[in-house]
Amino acid sequence: MDYLLKIKNLQVGVDHAAIIDIADLVIKRGEIHALMGPNASGKSTLAQVIAGHPSYIIKRGDIYFLGKKINNWTPEARAKAGIFLAWQYPQSIPGLAVRDFLRTIYNNLLTSREKNILSLVEFDKLLVKHAAKLDLPDKLFSRSVNEGFSGGEKKKLEILQMLLLKPKLAIIDEIDSGLDIDALKNIAKVIRQQKNMGILLITHYQRILKYLKPVKVYVAIKGRIIKEGKRNLVGQIEKSGYKSLN
Amino acid sequence: MSRQEFNKTKYAHNFYDDFKPVYSVPRGLSAKVVDTISSIKTEPTWLKKIRQQALKIFQQKKMPSWGGDLSGLNFDNIQYYIKPTERQASNWQQVPLVIKKAFTKLGVPQAEANFLAGLGAQYESEVVYSNLKEEWQRQGVLFCDLSSAIKLYPELVKKYLGSLVPIADNKFSALNSAVWSGGIFVYVPQNVKVTIPLQAYFRLNAKNMGQFERTLIIAEKGSQVSYVEGCTAPKYAVDSLHAAVVEIFAKPYSRIRYTTIQNWSNNVYNLVTKRALAEEGAVVEWIDGNFGSKLTMKYPAIILKGKGAKGDMLSLAVASKGQHQDAGAKMIHLAHDTSSRIISKSVSVLGGRVSFRGLVKVAKGAKNTKTKSQCDALLLDDKSRADTYPTLQADEPTAQVEHEASVFKIQQDQLFYLQSRGLSEEEATSMIVNGFIEPIARELPMEYALELNRLIKLEMTGSIG
Amino acid sequence: MNKKFLKLDTIKNNFGMYVKKGDSINCIIYGATKSNELQGKIVLQKNSKLNFYLLLWQCQNLNIKTDFLLLGQNTKAEINILSLGSNQDKHHFDLYLNHQDKNTYSRLNFRRILWQQADSYSQEILKIDKGASGSDAYLSDKTVLIGNNSKVISKPILEILNDKVKASHSAISGRLSEQEIFYLKSRGLDEKRAKSLLLDSFIGEILPADKGIVNLIKQRLNSYAKR
Numbered sequence: 001m002d003y004l005l006k007i008k009n010l011q012v013g014v015d016h017a018a019i020i021d022i023a024d025l026v027i028k029r030g031e032i033h034a035l036m037g038p039n040a041s042g043k044s045t046l047a048q049v050i051a052g053h054p055s056y057i058i059k060r061g062d063i064y065f066l067g068k069k070i071n072n073w074t075p076e077a078r079a080k081a082g083i084f085l086a087w088q089y090p091q092s093i094p095g096l097a098v099r100d101f102l103r104t105i106y107n108n109l110l111t112s113r114e115k116n117i118l119s120l121v122e123f124d125k126l127l128v129k130h131a132a133k134l135d136l137p138d139k140l141f142s143r144s145v146n147e148g149f150s151g152g153e154k155k156k157l158e159i160l161q162m163l164l165l166k167p168k169l170a171i172i173d174e175i176d177s178g179l180d181i182d183a184l185k186n187i188a189k190v191i192r193q194q195k196n197m198g199i200l201l202i203t204h205y206q207r208i209l210k211y212l213k214p215v216k217v218y219v220a221i222k223g224r225i226i227k228e229g230k231r232n233l234v235g236q237i238e239k240s241g242y243k244s245l246n
Numbered sequence: 247m248s249r250q251e252f253n254k255t256k257y258a259h260n261f262y263d264d265f266k267p268v269y270s271v272p273r274g275l276s277a278k279v280v281d282t283i284s285s286i287k288t289e290p291t292w293l294k295k296i297r298q299q300a301l302k303i304f305q306q307k308k309m310p311s312w313g314g315d316l317s318g319l320n321f322d323n324i325q326y327y328i329k330p331t332e333r334q335a336s337n338w339q340q341v342p343l344v345i346k347k348a349f350t351k352l353g354v355p356q357a358e359a360n361f362l363a364g365l366g367a368q369y370e371s372e373v374v375y376s377n378l379k380e381e382w383q384r385q386g387v388l389f390c391d392l393s394s395a396i397k398l399y400p401e402l403v404k405k406y407l408g409s410l411v412p413i414a415d416n417k418f419s420a421l422n423s424a425v426w427s428g429g430i431f432v433y434v435p436q437n438v439k440v441t442i443p444l445q446a447y448f449r450l451n452a453k454n455m456g457q458f459e460r461t462l463i464i465a466e467k468g469s470q471v472s473y474v475e476g477c478t479a480p481k482y483a484v485d486s487l488h489a490a491v492v493e494i495f496a497k498p499y500s501r502i503r504y505t506t507i508q509n510w511s512n513n514v515y516n517l518v519t520k521r522a523l524a525e526e527g528a529v530v531e532w533i534d535g536n537f538g539s540k541l542t543m544k545y546p547a548i549i550l551k552g553k554g555a556k557g558d559m560l561s562l563a564v565a566s567k568g569q570h571q572d573a574g575a576k577m578i579h580l581a582h583d584t585s586s587r588i589i590s591k592s593v594s595v596l597g598g599r600v601s602f603r604g605l606v607k608v609a610k611g612a613k614n615t616k617t618k619s620q621c622d623a624l625l626l627d628d629k630s631r632a633d634t635y636p637t638l639q640a641d642e643p644t645a646q647v648e649h650e651a652s653v654f655k656i657q658q659d660q661l662f663y664l665q666s667r668g669l670s671e672e673e674a675t676s677m678i679v680n681g682f683i684e685p686i687a688r689e690l691p692m693e694y695a696l697e698l699n700r701l702i703k704l705e706m707t708g709s710i711g
Numbered sequence: 712m713n714k715k716f717l718k719l720d721t722i723k724n725n726f727g728m729y730v731k732k733g734d735s736i737n738c739i740i741y742g743a744t745k746s747n748e749l750q751g752k753i754v755l756q757k758n759s760k761l762n763f764y765l766l767l768w769q770c771q772n773l774n775i776k777t778d779f780l781l782l783g784q785n786t787k788a789e790i791n792i793l794s795l796g797s798n799q800d801k802h803h804f805d806l807y808l809n810h811q812d813k814n815t816y817s818r819l820n821f822r823r824i825l826w827q828q829a830d831s832y833s834q835e836i837l838k839i840d841k842g843a844s845g846s847d848a849y850l851s852d853k854t855v856l857i858g859n860n861s862k863v864i865s866k867p868i869l870e871i872l873n874d875k876v877k878a879s880h881s882a883i884s885g886r887l888s889e890q891e892i893f894y895l896k897s898r899g900l901d902e903k904r905a906k907s908l909l910l911d912s913f914i915g916e917i918l919p920a921d922k923g924i925v926n927l928i929k930q931r932l933n934s935y936a937k938r
Contacts, residue, residue, distance in 0.1 A: 079668035095681030643856030
């Protein structure tokens with residue numbers, strides 16, 4: 001198999017309205033693809049659809065992951081297969097400590113791959129190692145998941161989960177909002193280090209594309225990809241905005 | 247897991263011990279039954295009299311017309327006293343094997359060895375085992391069953407017994423006063439700080455049994471104690487009754503923590519009266535967990551009688567199919583500069599109903615009192631129900647009274663967030679529910695917190711899909 | 712919008728109101744009364760909207776029982792109650808707010824200021840029926856106790872039989888905040904002025920957009936403040 005993710009003639013709706021229409025999108029191992037577009041262009045919806053959000057109905061077309069059709073897979077099955085979504089607005093779970101959450105999802109994936117789970121101590125070592133890369137302080141681990149987190153802390157926690165779960169494909173939704181420039185550079189560096197991972201980078205702004213170089217760029221407007229091209233498309237958008245593409 | 251398997255495993259304490267008691271009274275309630283109980287215990291005349299007086303009051307009092315549905319409760323069908331063993335043991339070797347096995351299954355002796363300062367274990371109507379570690383005996387701490395306490399320390403017990411929960415307080419306190427048996431007596435002398443918990447464990451085994459223990463805790467000036475109790479009963483098709491009375495006296499500047507996790511099977515009416523009196527500068531912390539039972543009606547109260555006294559009540563109730571938890575808390579402020587907090591968390595699932603019923607009262611003259619209550623109810627499906635019935639009474643204008651209540655459901659995106667990390671819907675739901683009750687769970691002793699976690703999972707099994 | 716103004720002392724015993732399909736009604740009941748027992752029933756039909764004000768002062772003996780039934784889908788009820796009590800006033804409120812159908816919305820804002828020996832009791836039941844998915848209900852019950860012998864009892868009740876709803880309440884009673892008084896004093900206001908400003912803001916959010924009535928209430932507040 002030469003691709004991770006393949007989307008074919010996909011039409012997604014909520015109730016009766018079609019909200020996304022994607023003819024063709026293929027991401028291979030180690031590739032970074034960027035999906036750009038103004039607000040409400042359906043970018044985040046596509047991310048949620050790939051992750052299996054129950055609110056969206058696939059009207060036609062297919063999503064393949066590693067050669068298997070995953071249209072009807074549960075979100076957890078997709079996660080176990082290696083799809084990871086870094087949320088634009090991560091959910092908060094009051095009362096669930098970050099450390100417990102991370103250890104549970106980590107060991108859960110290990111179990112599903114028939115590997116031995118890590119002890120508390122072993123896991124803590126791993127956690128501290130990854131957290132250091134992202135400049136996340138230890139004291140965050142005893143707080144509730146995303147509860148009262150700053151925008152930057154939320155985004156870092158998303159990337160921390162990505163580092164722990166080591167997905168094959170990461171869909172990274174608007175990671176740059178809420179991050180200062182140093183943190184953004186650092187996160188981009190961490191993402192670049194994941195050599196074999198396929199990445200679908202969803203972004204409104206060009207900022208992060210200075211540090212992560214996509215092989216392919218798509219522009220979505222109103223649920224459709226209206227243009228695709230190489231990296232130079234980014235420059236064009238920067239110059240004359242999304243409207244010029246219409 | 248199939249529905250049938252689920253039903254089998256749902257109530258983990260649902261094992262029945264094949265056990266023959268040494269003595270039991272026939273079913274039903276009469277002056278004779280009350281007298282028999284008193285005679286078996288060779289009680290003093292004053293107590294005999296109280297019991298008979300209580301029986302009359304019980305018979306006169308009407309059933310409460312509020313709260314839960316008590317129509318299924320038949321007092322004639324209940325066995326009021328079962329004596330499990332000839333004498334009480336202070337060593338597990340002396341406890342009959344069947345009973346010892348039951349408590350071992352529940353992890354009780356293990357906990358005693360590892361975490362506790364003392365343990366009392368009640369089986370049916372009597373405490374079959376009680377032991378206090380030597381270190382605390384030496385410091386003058388008293389810990390035994392209440393009947394023994396009446397013989398050993400009659401003046402002490404007489405002074406306090408029934409002074410906080412009078413016989414006529416309500417129908418079930420009257421019933422308890424008439425037929426009580428078992429329960430724990432704790433006395434902590436002045437300035438003694440019992441740094442690890444004392445625990446009592448109550449097991450109801452026989453069917454149609456009524457368990458009526460009575461607990462009395464006295465912490466003298468400047469002392470400190472933490473008391474933990476747990477309860478279980480196997481599941482029968484017929485109903486059982488648990489009507490306990492607990493009286494707690496926190497003398498000036500003492501500190502008492504009272505923790506109870508009640509985990510009854512679905513056929514138990516759990517109708518208890520529990521009250522604490524906090525004198526000047528005393529602190530009473532109460533953690534009240536209610537699982538199972540057919541109907542629980544339980545409103546633990548802290549009376550803040552001395553200036554600067556503090557009351558803290560954490561209340562947790564989970565109601566699943568066929569269960570109604572009518573639980574809550576009362577804070578009565580009688581003195582100035584007293585403060586109180588109530589946090590109630592409830593979970594209703596599979597058609598269960600939780601009603602929070604609370605009273606906060608600030609008496610005239612209780613100046614600069616502060617009280618805050620917060621009730622959060624989590625509804626897990628459209629068959630379940632949550633109610634909040636607080637009464638907030640400020641007779642003192644300088645009192646600051648605050649109350650808040652909200653109903654929650656699990657947000658689809660919260661579930662999806664956890665699922666997108668590889669967790670199943672069941673796992674995700676139970677993590678969110680555990681997060682919801684975490685402010686209370688974190689106050690529990692470790693083994694109870696783990697038990698709580700497991701209980702939540704069990705109660706919710708079958709709630710998905 | 713249909714506007715109704717009613718003086719409290721002109722209402723005898725019972726009152727009822729139907730807010731018909733799609734209608735929008737603004738109803739203000741206000742004023743003083745020596746003694747009044749009122750039973751009200753207000754029914755909102757599908758897609759209707761009600762802004763209801765009950766603004767009371769100088770009521771020696773008052774017993775009000777009112778049911779608000781949100782009968783039809785997409786009904787919206789905003790209920791604002793202000794009760795100013797003084798002397799030996801005794802007030803008794805028994806309010807019942809029932810969401811019976813889908814996507815119904817209610818806000819009940821209750822504000823009380825009690826001087827002298829005023830004594831106020833309220834029970835406010837907020838019930839959401841099984842069929843009322845998408846309902847949104849909030850009750851806020853706040854009392855400022857000014858009189859040294861003033862008293863208040865609140866029983867804010869929730870009965871929730873549907874999980875797809877928003878429902879909450881909050882109840883607070885006590886003196887005006889010392890902290891806030893101090894803040895205003897630190898800006899140069901004297902105690903009297905600070906307190907009166909705080910009372911104005913306490914009731915400000917629940918008053919109707921009607922100058923005449925707002926002025927009546929402000930005058931009332933000023934006259935109490937002088938005592």
